[in-house]
Amino acid sequence: MAVVLAVGPPVTLITALLFYFGWARADAQARMMGLDVSLFGYTGQDYILRSVTSLFLPLIGLLVVAMVSVSLERALHRRAHDGRGSAAIARGALFVITAGGLGAAVLAVALVTLPGNTRIVGPYVLASLVWIVAAAVRLRRHALGVLTGEQQRVVDTTLVIALITMLLFWGTTDFAQIVGRGLAANYERSVPTLPHASVYSEGRLSIDVPTVTETNVGTADAPLYRYSGLRLLVVSGGRYFFLHDGWTLNDGTVVVLPDNTSVRVEFGN
Known part of the structure; x- marks a missing residue:
């Protein structure tokens, strides 16, 4: 059961992102060609298969960030639990929280004001910063011995996951539209083939x-x-x-x- 609870949500999120990316890419491509995506009659499987090659690298990057962050957090949790360098860990976590929070704020403002083509990876970076800052908050609490109730942890985790999910779908939308329009434009050159x-x-x-x-x-x-x-x-x-x-x-x-x-x-x- 623990394995299912650990693996299930990420797999569900990745599947939803793949489906949404495939649909958004096909929709942007169809609109560029003067069509409506519904004319093609694509199935859910079609959308997922069409998204794998384009979304593979961003997803791998996010998974690498998550794996490194979780591994580092667990190692530092063990050190703090054993009383080894708790103060240093708390100071380091505070620095990450401050730097990550300021970086996320600046990036969020930039994403709102920049043109769409220049923010293709911005939401993914912002999601990674939110994940890292949330991990640093948990680590600092642990190092300082600040106890939080089960209900509070559930609320905090839910809010973080919801924010990251929204950012991922934002990034996926921009990325998919750019890829879809690019594919439509490529047909001008590839018609003879x-x-x-x-x-x-x-x-x-x-x-x-x-x-x-x-x-x-x-x-x-x-x-x-x-x-x-x-x-x-x-x-x-x-x-x-x-x-x-x-x-x-x-x-x-x-x-x-x-x-x-x-x-x-x-x-x-």
């Missing part, structure tokens, strides 16, 4: 894109229309999403077709 797609339909699809060519390859009795000049973006939510040759964010159309028997799609290099 996407798979060619030829769409066949018995009825005219009326794709009003200058670079997409409509050709009737059937007969008068059995018409069959072929549309070329398309590039496959993704297949998701029961739909095909195509870009076209020469597609740009400012002057481009995303062609969306159903993934059913009404159309046939051929792909090539």
Whole structure:
């Protein structure tokens, strides 16, 4: 049970961050392309998988800070408990509290006033400072022999965790939006590398894109229309999403077709 209580909350928080990051990234990317993210029909698993590679390093950094902080705090707790350097530990903890608190205050003001692109890691740093200051407060109390009730410890821990969680979601939002917009912009350069797609339909699809060519390859009795000049973006939510040759964010159309028997799609290099 102790293992579950120790591991459960961090795993739950990480999973929530991964899901939220995946959604926020996909939403920003879709909006840059003139779409709504709901059109793609992504599942929760899709969002999590799309977020792992981008959010891996920030999460690893936060976990390293937490592990180092917890290990150091436990070691100093043991020294203070044994009466070895309690006064020095209390003074050191006070210095960390003062420096960390001032640093967090300055950083918080900077995050509110700076443009979004320049604060990509700021909320994560602020969350780390809150964690370190909270650990230093606990350590100073222990070194000075200040006893706190169980209810007070629960309240303090809940407030710290809530603040850190809000900061992590703040940082995740900014980070995800920047990554999503960057991915959308990259499509302008990567359109020529996407798979060619030829769409066949018995009825005219009326794709009003200058670079997409409509050709009737059937007969008068059995018409069959072929549309070329398309590039496959993704297949998701029961739909095909195509870009076209020469597609740009400012002057481009995303062609969306159903993934059913009404159309046939051929792909090539």
